[in-house]
Amino acid sequence: MQSAWAQPANLKISHQFPGGSIAEGDFRDRLCRMFAADVERRTRGGLKFSIYPGASLMAPNAQFAALRNGGLDMALVPLSYAGAEAPEANIGLMPGLVTSYEQGHAWKDAPVGRELTRILHEQGLVVVSWIWQAGGVASRGKPILHPEDVAGLKVRGGSREMDRLLLDAGATVVNMPSNEIQAAMRSGALDAALTSSTSLISFRLHESSRALTTARGGAYWFMFEPLMMSRTVFERLSKPQQAAVMAVGAELEGFARKAARADDAAVAAVYAKSGAQIVDMNAEALRKWQAVARTNAWREFGERSAGCAKLLELAEQSIAMI
Incomplete structure (x- = not known):
């Protein structure tokens, strides 16, 4: 060899x-x-x-x-x-x-x-x-901070479980990789998108966004x-x-x-310069998103296979040890 x-x-x-x-x-x-x-x-x-x-x-x-x-x-x-x-x-x-x-x-x-x-x-x-x-939310309209803020909107989540979270909060889910978000935001096929702070910058989503929720105060999207x-x-x-x-x-x-x-810090300045409204995730809003996630997204993931169940159990154990 x-x-x-x-x-x-x-x-x-x-x-x-x-x-x-x-x-x-x-x-x-x-x-x-x-x-x-x-x-x-x-x-x-x-x-x-x-x-x-x-x-x-x-x-x-x-x-x-x-x-x-x-x-x-x-x-x-x-x-x-x-x-x-x-x-x-x-x-x-x-x-x-x-x-x-x-x-x-x-x-x-x-x-x-x-x-x-x-x-x-x-x-x-x-x-x-x-x-x-960590990731935030770019929005063509109002800021997305609490679960109720996505009701009736077309939103990109990024994974099956993130999509389930958004559905449970009342959103319509649109699936696509991050390099396709910009075109969808421009055309109106998307109202909001969750993606990493780096992608929020690199894919120039500020050009079609009026609001940004940053991960500076925490994030449910990691x-x-x-x-x-x-x-x-x-x-x-x-x-x-x-x-x-x-x-x-x-x-x-x-x-x-x-x-x-x-x-996570730089994205706020980029969007503020373009005139977008900036909000930061906070502990109260994060707890609300976690409560919605536990109801179905986590449960359904754990039920998909024995491997999924074991991973979720071990991940939850790691939370308990923090």
């Missing part, structure tokens, strides 16, 4: 977010570029990478299957996009389950994170970087958006190459958390 990899391997990294450079742009694209440069350096050119931003290699929803079958080397992708193929993946965008970066990042070494890693490994995936992002490698590809690498991939991935998690927090 070693001889087959004697020549430098050029691996492809796909994501749906706007492209930039190591120094500027959407931090998820920056992270991919930083990862590529550092792993290439550590492997002395044994591993090289090509970055494909903006869904330029394949559609966002196609990435999970391509990773599983070895047709794609790596992707930075919202895990909940895989929910139709692997229901356990929706634990990565479960409304009100993760409400802080500290809680989300603690999953990695907690029983819930170890179980999720095991499930993904069986699905043919290796989690290289654990990345969590997305697990890892950098992953195909297990098939990972197992072809030499042990030193595998070690380099995992070491760099882990080291970049601190950058991701800092950048995500920075975007």
Whole structure:
């Protein structure tokens, strides 16, 4: 096997977010570029990478299957996009389950994170970087703060369980990946959209929004958006190459958390400059959303499979330990 990899391997990294450079742009694209440069350096050119931003290699929803079958080397992708193929993946965008970066990042070494890693490994995936992002709500009309504020509106949630939350609150749900939100907001096909703070900025949703609810005061929308490698590809690498991939991935998690927090604050200034009304999520509103989520979204997730039930149990145990 070693001889087959004697020549430098050029691996492809796909994501749906706007492209930039190591120094500027959407931090998820920056992270991919930083990862590529550092792993290439550590492997002395044994591993090289090509970055494909903006869904330029394949559609966002196609990435999970391509990773599983070895047709794609790596992707930075919202895990909940895989929910139709692997229901356990929706634990990565479960409304009100993760409400802080500290809680989300603690999953990695907690029983819930170890179980999720095991499930993904069986699905043919290796989690290289654990990345969590808080999200807010861009609205074409009034601010969306409390559950009753979405009644009668067309809203994008981002996962099956987030959609159930919105339905229970009286909204009409519209499904789409984050890179399609801008066009839908412009056309009126969407009244409001929940997405990460970084996507609220990078996809320029402020151009069609009159209000923004930020995650500065907390969030019920926390997305697990890892950098992953195909297990098939990972197992072809030499042990030193595998070690380099995992070491760099882990080291970049601190950058991701800092950048995500920075975007939670920066998004308010971007939208205020465009004239949007800015509100912050608060503890009272967060409790209301959690109450709605527990009623059906959490329950239905736990009933979908034994794996889902176990993940939810372990996640709730992690809440109790905080």
